[in-house]
Amino acid sequence: MANYNIYTHESYAPSASPMCYAQQYSSSHQSYGQSSSYGYSSALAPSYAPYFPPGTHPDIIRSFQMIDRDRSGFVDKNELQEVLSWGYQKFSLRTIRLLMFLFKNPTEPSRIGPVEFAALWNCLGQWRVIFERFDRDRSGRIDSMELRDALYSLGYAVPPSVLQALISKYDRGSEQNGQLNFDSFIECGMIVKGLTEKFKEKDPHYTGAATLTYDTFMAMIVPFLVS
Amino acid sequence: MANYNIYTHESYAPSASPMCYAQQYSSSHQSYGQSSSYGYSSALAPSYAPYFPPGTHPDIIRSFQMIDRDRSGFVDKNELQEVLSWGYQKFSLRTIRLLMFLFKNPTEPSRIGPVEFAALWNCLGQWRVIFERFDRDRSGRIDSMELRDALYSLGYAVPPSVLQALISKYDRGSEQNGQLNFDSFIECGMIVKGLTEKFKEKDPHYTGAATLTYDTFMAMIVPFLVS
Numbered sequence: 068m069a070n071y072n073i074y075t076h077e078s079y080a081p082s083a084s085p086m087c088y089a090q091q092y093s094s095s096h097q098s099y100g101q102s103s104s105y106g107y108s109s110a111l112a113p114s115y116a117p118y119f120p121p122g123t124h125p126d127i128i129r130s131f132q133m134i135d136r137d138r139s140g141f142v143d144k145n146e147l148q149e150v151l152s153w154g155y156q157k158f159s160l161r162t163i164r165l166l167m168f169l170f171k172n173p174t175e176p177s178r179i180g181p182v183e184f185a186a187l188w189n190c191l192g193q194w195r196v197i198f199e200r201f202d203r204d205r206s207g208r209i210d211s212m213e214l215r216d217a218l219y220s221l222g223y224a225v226p227p228s229v230l231q232a233l234i235s236k237y238d239r240g241s242e243q244n245g246q247l248n249f250d251s252f253i254e255c256g257m258i259v260k261g262l263t264e265k266f267k268e269k270d271p272h273y274t275g276a277a278t279l280t281y282d283t284f285m286a287m288i289v290p291f292l293v294s
Numbered sequence: 295m296a297n298y299n300i301y302t303h304e305s306y307a308p309s310a311s312p313m314c315y316a317q318q319y320s321s322s323h324q325s326y327g328q329s330s331s332y333g334y335s336s337a338l339a340p341s342y343a344p345y346f347p348p349g350t351h352p353d354i355i356r357s358f359q360m361i362d363r364d365r366s367g368f369v370d371k372n373e374l375q376e377v378l379s380w381g382y383q384k385f386s387l388r389t390i391r392l393l394m395f396l397f398k399n400p401t402e403p404s405r406i407g408p409v410e411f412a413a414l415w416n417c418l419g420q421w422r423v424i425f426e427r428f429d430r431d432r433s434g435r436i437d438s439m440e441l442r443d444a445l446y447s448l449g450y451a452v453p454p455s456v457l458q459a460l461i462s463k464y465d466r467g468s469e470q471n472g473q474l475n476f477d478s479f480i481e482c483g484m485i486v487k488g489l490t491e492k493f494k495e496k497d498p499h500y501t502g503a504a505t506l507t508y509d510t511f512m513a514m515i516v517p518f519l520v521s
Contacts, residue, residue: 226509229516236520258519259512266511278505282453284493285486288515289456292485293463 117181127188130154131181141178155191162254168290169261197221198252208246214255223259261291344408354415357381358408368405382418389481395517396488418480424448425479435473441482450486488518
């Protein structure tokens, strides 16, 4: 185990990830028309019963059903943007694309199914709690030091130069003045989360370093850039 | 020297880079009011004489002077978008941001000076030639195989999975149908160019692999994602 300062297993491995990724990669969709195990039926057509993990909050299920107007069992990026605005706020399409990229089902890369939707919704809820904890003056914005602390509390020890690069994006206009609203916080946080997860795949023993071929390096990064 | 297929010094090190990066990192701006070494004066105020590398095409100098309306000696992203539309076409702001990120002067990260402008303009000219060579039916678009060949001819041997990720971005709407116009080609190409240059910095002996710490990995990538 590397002992290079704080970037050890405990720090760069997100403590929050078990909640954020719960059941995301281990589940499968039941075919439509199959009744769900937790007995929700609602007033919708009985043939429409996308599978949600047991214990999914009824509000999440209801939101998914309401936005999935064509009863496809999936939501696209515009639907995701709309439905998240009901429970959270209107996220930029840039953030939405990033969320879809990180939570996508491998078999449906451009749409989000119920399992991914529940995981995404719960993850946002958890990050919202963190955001509010560090937004001490209730301004709806956090600064770079609060971003650092918020990411740290989520399990990510981000190098100062990376924090600087992240915050610089929001430091260009006079309006935001280097402060992040919840949308920007989620965008920054998801970039950190996604890249850290990718790095961990190549450093399974948490040594703090990974040897990458050119092909591997490119294949790890490019999907982020074009998401 | 690694012998893993084609990803050797000659292939992933861009053959085009000497032209694209000519004088970009070795020059400095002269102070305004200083006469330039190649004797251009024009009808502009004599106190306005941003330094261009000797041999810069007069059209490039003239374009820069025309767009730099406040005589600051720099152009911002909106000015860059406008001036490139005179010589090439109107690029998306996304592509413009990427170009500014890759060609920026470290001391002026949000603006482009004359040296960077000349390097950028020349690089685009070179890539335009390549694009037209592979756009064999003169449709103004190239497909994924032509993209692969075009990047290869520029010195980049891009893994198939990376090509697929790049092209997938333009395969979503029915309008582009997986084909790239010059704007998209430049965006894709600059992503490949920028990441390859970053990787080469960590693999100076062209072994084909690099060992990266978590901090280094994050610091290499995040600036691309937030540019």
